[in-house]
Amino acid sequence: MKKTFDFKKFSTLIALFILFIILAIATKGDFLIPRNLTNLSLQISINALCAVGMTFVILTGGIDLSIGSIVALSGIIVGLSQVNLGWGEWGGLGSFMSLLLAILVGLLVGLINGLLITFFKIPPFVITLGMMVIAGGLALIASNSSAISPMSDTFKNIAKGFLPLGPSSFLMLAISVLTLYFFYKKFLQHKEKKTTTSAYLSETVLISISIIIPFYAYSSDRGIPIAVLILSFVVLAALFILHKLPLGRYIFAVGGNEEAAHLSGINVNKVKILAYLFMGLIAGLSGALLTSRLNSAAPTAGALMELDAIAAVVIGGTSLSGGSGSIVGSLIGATFIGTVNNGMDLLGIDSNFQMVIKGFIIIVAVWSDSRTKYK
Amino acid sequence: MSILLKTKKIFKSFGGISALRGVDLELYSSEVLGLLGENGAGKSTLMKVMSGVYPKDEFEGEFSFQGQNCHFKSVKDAEALGIIIVHQELNLFQELTVAENIFISHFPIKSGMLDVKSIEKKSNAILKILGVDFDAQTKLSDLTTGGQQMVEIAKAISKDVKVLILDEPTSSLSNLEIQKLFWVMRDLKKRGVGLIYISHKLDEVDQICDKILIMRDGQSIYAGEKSSINRQELIAHMVGRNINDLYPLKRKKRNPQTVLSVKNWNAYKFSEKRLRVKDFSFSAYKGEVLGIAGLMGAGRTDLLLSLFGHHNYKTSGDIFFNEKKIENKNPWQAVNNGFALVTEDRKKNGLHLDFSIEDNIALASLPHLTVKGCLTLSHYQNRILNLISKLKIKLSSPELPVKTLSGGNQQKVAIAKWLMTSPQVLFLDEPTRGIDVGAKFEIYSLINQLIDEGLCVVIASSDLPEVVGLCNRVLVMREGQLAGMLEGAENSDHNIMNLAFVPTQGNHHEKNI
Ligand SMILES: Nc1ncnc2c1ncn2[C@@H]1O[C@H](COP(=O)(O)OP(=O)(O)OP(=O)(O)O)[C@@H](O)[C@H]1O
Numbered sequence: 001m002k003k004t005f006d007f008k009k010f011s012t013l014i015a016l017f018i019l020f021i022i023l024a025i026a027t028k029g030d031f032l033i034p035r036n037l038t039n040l041s042l043q044i045s046i047n048a049l050c051a052v053g054m055t056f057v058i059l060t061g062g063i064d065l066s067i068g069s070i071v072a073l074s075g076i077i078v079g080l081s082q083v084n085l086g087w088g089e090w091g092g093l094g095s096f097m098s099l100l101l102a103i104l105v106g107l108l109v110g111l112i113n114g115l116l117i118t119f120f121k122i123p124p125f126v127i128t129l130g131m132m133v134i135a136g137g138l139a140l141i142a143s144n145s146s147a148i149s150p151m152s153d154t155f156k157n158i159a160k161g162f163l164p165l166g167p168s169s170f171l172m173l174a175i176s177v178l179t180l181y182f183f184y185k186k187f188l189q190h191k192e193k194k195t196t197t198s199a200y201l202s203e204t205v206l207i208s209i210s211i212i213i214p215f216y217a218y219s220s221d222r223g224i225p226i227a228v229l230i231l232s233f234v235v236l237a238a239l240f241i242l243h244k245l246p247l248g249r250y251i252f253a254v255g256g257n258e259e260a261a262h263l264s265g266i267n268v269n270k271v272k273i274l275a276y277l278f279m280g281l282i283a284g285l286s287g288a289l290l291t292s293r294l295n296s297a298a299p300t301a302g303a304l305m306e307l308d309a310i311a312a313v314v315i316g317g318t319s320l321s322g323g324s325g326s327i328v329g330s331l332i333g334a335t336f337i338g339t340v341n342n343g344m345d346l347l348g349i350d351s352n353f354q355m356v357i358k359g360f361i362i363i364v365a366v367w368s369d370s371r372t373k374y375k
Numbered sequence: 376m377s378i379l380l381k382t383k384k385i386f387k388s389f390g391g392i393s394a395l396r397g398v399d400l401e402l403y404s405s406e407v408l409g410l411l412g413e414n415g416a417g418k419s420t421l422m423k424v425m426s427g428v429y430p431k432d433e434f435e436g437e438f439s440f441q442g443q444n445c446h447f448k449s450v451k452d453a454e455a456l457g458i459i460i461v462h463q464e465l466n467l468f469q470e471l472t473v474a475e476n477i478f479i480s481h482f483p484i485k486s487g488m489l490d491v492k493s494i495e496k497k498s499n500a501i502l503k504i505l506g507v508d509f510d511a512q513t514k515l516s517d518l519t520t521g522g523q524q525m526v527e528i529a530k531a532i533s534k535d536v537k538v539l540i541l542d543e544p545t546s547s548l549s550n551l552e553i554q555k556l557f558w559v560m561r562d563l564k565k566r567g568v569g570l571i572y573i574s575h576k577l578d579e580v581d582q583i584c585d586k587i588l589i590m591r592d593g594q595s596i597y598a599g600e601k602s603s604i605n606r607q608e609l610i611a612h613m614v615g616r617n618i619n620d621l622y623p624l625k626r627k628k629r630n631p632q633t634v635l636s637v638k639n640w641n642a643y644k645f646s647e648k649r650l651r652v653k654d655f656s657f658s659a660y661k662g663e664v665l666g667i668a669g670l671m672g673a674g675r676t677d678l679l680l681s682l683f684g685h686h687n688y689k690t691s692g693d694i695f696f697n698e699k700k701i702e703n704k705n706p707w708q709a710v711n712n713g714f715a716l717v718t719e720d721r722k723k724n725g726l727h728l729d730f731s732i733e734d735n736i737a738l739a740s741l742p743h744l745t746v747k748g749c750l751t752l753s754h755y756q757n758r759i760l761n762l763i764s765k766l767k768i769k770l771s772s773p774e775l776p777v778k779t780l781s782g783g784n785q786q787k788v789a790i791a792k793w794l795m796t797s798p799q800v801l802f803l804d805e806p807t808r809g810i811d812v813g814a815k816f817e818i819y820s821l822i823n824q825l826i827d828e829g830l831c832v833v834i835a836s837s838d839l840p841e842v843v844g845l846c847n848r849v850l851v852m853r854e855g856q857l858a859g860m861l862e863g864a865e866n867s868d869h870n871i872m873n874l875a876f877v878p879t880q881g882n883h884h885e886k887n888i
């Protein structure tokens with residue numbers, strides 16, 4: 001049987017493109033200016049990072065409500081190390097050490113989450129809710145309830161910097177070649193009559209557009225943002241873990257049917273702990289990136305980030321009960337939410353109204369997704 | 376006798392795969408129609424069509440009830456006419472009581488509130504008819520699978536039933552429970568109800584059915600009185616070829632090399648105090664089929680799960696494997712030690728129903744399917760495909776979710792998953808439950824092939840003919856203890872049942888020790 005176009009798989013992406021078109025019209029083209037698109041990807045990258053980590057946790061059938069607080073706590077630790085410990089004066093090495101420290105903080109909190117959830121068999125919702133309050137409180141204590149700034153120039157550069165246009169172009173060229181090769185292989189499959197022509201064409205067009213838009217923006221603006229490079233690296237690592245390592249299958253299996261996973265000889269606890277560790281690592285990294293971007297560490301910085309991440313994951317089609325979903329979906333989900341935010345800013349909508357609209361959009365997005373799923 | 380149900384050329388397909396290809400069925404009042412056919416023949420699908428699970432626009436063809444054309448939009452419409460189905464898989468709520476489960480779809484309401492008293496009273500009355508030993512207030516999760524199946528049946532007969540469809544109701548029932556069910560069925564029959572009975576157990580079909588309808592590949596192959604067809608013809612119709620001897624020749628004498636030896640095994644669940652397995656010792660030899668028989672709730676499943684390291688059990692005692700003391704503290708240790716366990720309930724803990732067939736088969740052996748730590752399933756595609764053809768799993772593509780397979784074929788996937796790990800000791804808990812005669816024959820041949828390869832197979836089964844026909848030795852379990860071991864000519868239905876029953880002294884039952 002020939003594979004037909006998988007609308008379910010691409011529905012969120014199509015919705016995203018429609019949103020792009022609407023915004024382009026509503027802002028009379030301002031939305032599509034390279035500078036705005038580049039800024040958009042800077043804004044998206046942190047939520048997208050968190051969404052990737054959250055995908056792991058949700059795939060195992062869990063949830064992590066503490067990431068906003070981890071982001072804040074690790075951000076504060078970064079600020080303290082840069083300002084109070086004076087690592088800010090150590091240039092590149094100091095920045096690197098601050099970054100590492102943030103990741104360690106994230107890993108530690110993630111580990112504690114994982115251990116509590118597996119050993120005391122308390123639902124992740126409860127444990128991470130507690131951890132959200134604890135880590136949030138710690139962030140306030142450590143910072144004395146006030147923001148810490150400024151960071152060193154090299155540290156600021158982590159989230160605000162760009163890969164210069166030269167290397168950027170080279171990298172994008174390389175990726176384009178790889179993509180063309182991928183299309184060619186798909187074409188061979190198509191010729192073996194495995195997919196219908198319309199399916200092949202629509203997939204090729206959709207993937208092309210999703211590559212062309214950011215590449216157009218980066219090449220006509222300042223190059224590829226470092227934050228996007230970091231995100232790409234994390235995404236590749238996540239995809240590798242999920243699809244190339246046995247651990248990836250185990251993550252799906254634990255979320256799909258924990259009892260059957262246990263009896264298949266899978267160390268369920270280990271898998272869960274690793275998922276929360278990965279989430280913690282990413283949250284720590286996000287804390288550092290956020291501090292770098294704002295050039296300041298505030299104890300309230302990560303507020304509601306967990307909700308954005310969960311929304312991104314769910315919009316991306318991952319099932320909240322675990323066992324099915326995808327990293328790429330979550331990326332699209334994060335882009336969707338970021339685009340909504342950015343577009344409403346451009347349109348000058350009052351920020352309180354923005355919240356209400358965003359909430360509605362999340363509900364509609366998830367609802368229409370579940371409609372296409374069960375049809 | 377008036378006609379109740381009549382179908383005309385029903386067609387139904389699932390995304391290009393046709394499950395029903397023009398079946399005709401007639402059911403009259405006061406009769407039991409036995410519906411037979413291989414796994415995947417389309418029996419359950421046909422029943423789902425007639426009970427409103429698939430609404431009118433999801434299939435082609437027509438059917439009528441008492442002469443009226445039916446256009447069901449949902450199960451409710453079918454139930455309103457009195458067409459009630461007991462599905463092949465349990466659909467119950469583990470956290471609710473028996474009474475709440477029975478009345479879940481038709482709660483009586485008294486002044487806006489749930490009338491708990493009345494459902495408990497009504498439930499107890501039905502449970503009494505069924506002759507079960509639990510009452511309406513019991514929490515469902517405290518029941519055995521057999522008990523839960525009885526609750527499903529109670530749920531069905533609590534409604535106003537004119538047509539009762541039973542899709543493999545006995546696959547997890549004990550003999551005693553089966554007899555009680557038959558008694559109830561005969562009673563319904565007397566009251567004019569028409570019954571459709573699906574089963575792979577031909578002895579039961581002999582006992583209870585008046586007419587037979589045999590399906591193959593979505594079509595009706597044979598319809599007629601039961602008395603006008605003999606067992607051989609029946610099997611031949613079902614599988615499309617002759618099977619002369621269901622149980623392949625028992626392998627002569629084992630070479631008495633002990634592979635597995637268990638000493639003084641005790642196991643209880645963390646959640647309760649009662650010992651499920653008490654001081655149980657046995658040995659299993661290389662190249663033999665060791666049977667474990669016993670009544671429902673005797674502890675066979677507990678024994679296998681606890682030996683396999685399941686996390687619900689606290690255990691004591693020793694396991695020796697090839698004369699060496701080993702520990703199976705958890706399933707992955709057990710798997711590494713060469714053990715494999717095909718569980719009794721594939722939906723609950725055997726398979727990932729939403730995952731693809733190939734992913735399920737690979738799941739327990741992933742660490743061995745890697746090159747430099749990376750999964751390389753494509754390298755192992757051949758092994759998976761080999762297993763699929765060795766077990767004759769009927770599928771259209773190994774990439775489809777397991778849940779799209781018929782019950783029997785799902786069971787074969789569960790077995791394939793464990794053969795994929797190349798085990799040395801294979802525990803099978805009710806391995807042929809819900810499996811058709813042809814496939815049973817194949818699984819028995821497969822078991823013999825495995826023991827020829829030196830495997831040690833331990834089968835827990837409530838299918839007595841199977842235990843007698845297949846096993847070299849049989850351990851009989853009674854209330855968690857070893858009641859006796861039967862070998863050679865002693866291994867008979869009669870002896871097994873004698874050992875399995877609790878010796879009763881007056882009306883003192885030694886149940887809950
Ligand atoms: N939801 C579904 N999606 C796709 N295919 C299905 C689905 N349900 C059933 N099928 C297919 O329809 C065919 C008939 O299945 P059905 O469950 O009716 O068989 P059955 O006769 O009841 O078998 P068994 O004795 O094993 O229960 C099978 O080939 C099965 O794979």
Ligand SMILES: [Mg+2]
Pocket residue numbers: 418419420463542781782
């Ligand atoms: Mg069936």
